[in-house]
Amino acid sequence: MRLSEALTIIRQQACLQAPAFDVSLACGFTPLHIRTFLTAHLQLALEAKRIEVHTGLYGDFLGNVQRISSEPAHCGVILMEWPDLDARLGLRNLHGWRERNFTDVIDTVEARLAAVHNIVDSLSGQLPVVVSLPTLALPPLEPTFPTWRFSGFQLQLQHLVTSFAASIAKQTNIKIVNAAWLDHISPPSERFDPGSEILDGFPYSIKHAAVLGELIANLIQSPAPKKALVTDLDNTLWKGILGEIGSAEISWDLDHKSHMHAAYQELLRSLVESGALIGVATKNNPALVEEAFGRPDLILRKEHIFPMEVHWNPKSDSIARILDTWNIGADSVVFVDDSPTELAEVKAAYPALETVQFPKSPQDIYKLLAQLRNLFAKPFITEEDRIRLDSIRGSSTRREQLRTAGVNADKFLEQAQSVLQFFSEGRPPDLRVLELINKTNQFNLNGRRYTETELNQCLGDPYTFVWKVNYADKFGPLGNIAVVLGKNQGKTLVIESWVMSCRAFSRRIEHACLDHLFRKFDVSAIELAFEATERNKPLQDFLAEFFGERPSSRLRLPRDLFYSKCARLFHRVSEEVYG
Amino acid sequence: MDNVESRLVQCFGIIFPELNEKQIRVARKTSVQAWDSVAMVTLINVVEEEFRTQIYLEDVEHLGSFQEILTYIQERGIS
Secondary structure, rough: HHHHHHHHHHHOOOOOOEEEEEEEEOOOOOHHHHHHHHHHHHHHHHHOEEEEEEOOOOOOHHHHHHHHHOOOEEEEEOOHHHHHOHHHHHHOOOOOOOOHHHHHHHHHHHHHHHHHHHHHHHHHHOOOEEOOOOOOOOOOOOOOOOOOOHHHHHHHHHHHHHHHHHHHHHOOEEEEHHHHHHHOOOOOHOOOOOOHHHHHHEEHHHHHHHHHHHHHHHHHHHOOOOOOOEEEEEOOOOOOHHHHHOOOOOOOOOOOOOOHHHHHHHHHHHHOOOOEEEEEEEOOOOOHHHHHOOOOOOOOOOHOOOEEEEEEOOOHHHHHHHHHHOOOOHHHHHEOHHHHHHHHHHHHHHOOOOEEOOOOOOHHHHHHHHHHHHHHOOOOHHHOOOOOOOHHHHHHHHHHHHHOOOHHHHEEEEEEOOOOEEEOOOOOOOOOHHHHHHHOOOOOOOOOOOOOOHHHHHHOOOEEEEEEEEEEEEOOEEEEEEEEEEEEOOOEEEEEEEEHHHOOOOOHHHHHHHHHHHHHHHHOEEEEEEEEEOOOHHHHHHHHHOOOHHHHHEEEEEEHHHHHHHHOOOOOEEEOOOO | HHHHHHHHHHHHHOOOOOHHHHHHHHOOOOOOOOOHHHHHEEEEEEEHHOOOHHHHHHHHHOOOEHHHHHHHHHHHHOO
């Protein structure tokens, strides 16, 4: 992003009448362009918010870090460079680069890091904090060491910072900028701007400020992780064309110089274990593919993949069927293929789908692996992630039984032995609750997203309740699939947020949720803070069952109307309170 | 207005959104209230980025108006 683009984004957001998202940025230097880039990137990531980045006093690094806890911020950022830990380690405040000072410098840095550690500890649980360790090199301050030689003094300083980072990283709400990745995207030799440091007190080159600002914004508001990947087989999952050389000759090993395919399989296997769905779209002979997946040395095995589309039709047809089986949007999916033609054909049909070309050369495999890891990176792995593949398979079986047996929906649901459990959330909220609220698009009352801090505030309100809904039936558990957030206002109940995973559609869980709300709170009406979004058509269709048409704004659902139109419910319902 | 001038107007518009095009062309450091030291640094950086050039420190202190910056760019053949 260019500086002018960042400034333009900020100017445009200044007119926004939106709730603020406050970030407390603590650094010891003039925040100048890093503040600009951080604000702009966060604005792009959080379109419905007005970003406010608060900064402190020049030169008062510790005071600024301390200030994070006293400001009403949604997130803290600690951005440190060496002079913030001891002014003698910078260009601007010269206090003598003399060897006799070095022991004292080490002591000062250690004491400062300990002070920051204490503050970070006190912030634990209050709000998420992003920490960036020194990104700039130490100045050439040692008389006996040229810049290409490490000294014990430098290594001691680095050791102190690394130990500090390793210690604070144990806290779940602390996110640390990965220095190795930063080296990759912002070459160390291009980061420092001595002119700007001396004249303006801002040490970063614009390019480095742009990269670091984006990285910190990504750590504050991670891009939504992709949910699923569709892979080609020939010259992608393995080397060789199956139809030409047969299953015995396809390879993914060092001996055949095809190890890059093994690395790709390893990554896909790891994605499966973190809850991502893997499907196959290949133009191939089904019998041959079956034979190939019989090979015991495959890392990504048949049981890790569902579904497999093996035929000679266009790949976009395969993608259509796979998306239907998974019941997720194209924008949550990545398609990997070695053929630019196939990628283009799929992209034309599904512009929102991310297409990635499998590299021809092993030199590019690391780039692909890093790209996929970043696209799928999740902050945590839940029980739902572990059971997702089985539940998708179960749903598919269920749909197939419904379709082939011609059973009517009532009969089928009656026999499904479904169990719904409602759990009242306490503080801090379950991470799955945050994930559902912030990832669900289709069955989402209004598209409103909540930060951990905002949800914590809701949970602190005695009139607000947050329910997590768990579902299981004879086809297997779906896990925690819905969240209801509402306020009990006497005769009327107001539902502010309501989301349900698309995996849980067609089970009348949404009907059962409303039924449970009416019974539990004994109210005459439920007010739904509905807002139409581009993606929440399934929820609009559900509400249309009661109102006769898709709603356009906030609405009130009277108890009588609900029960006069509600389909028959067969769930066994229980409620557990905790928190 | 030539291409260089219109691009410079755009740069000024980013830093001083409250000024219209006419006001930008006569803008001076002494007459624009928002033209403080931070705005000056940011303006120079945006101009450097737009024209892919580096403006040296000793030159910056002589660039106190739109016209002076425009002349600086034109005289150096920057496009």
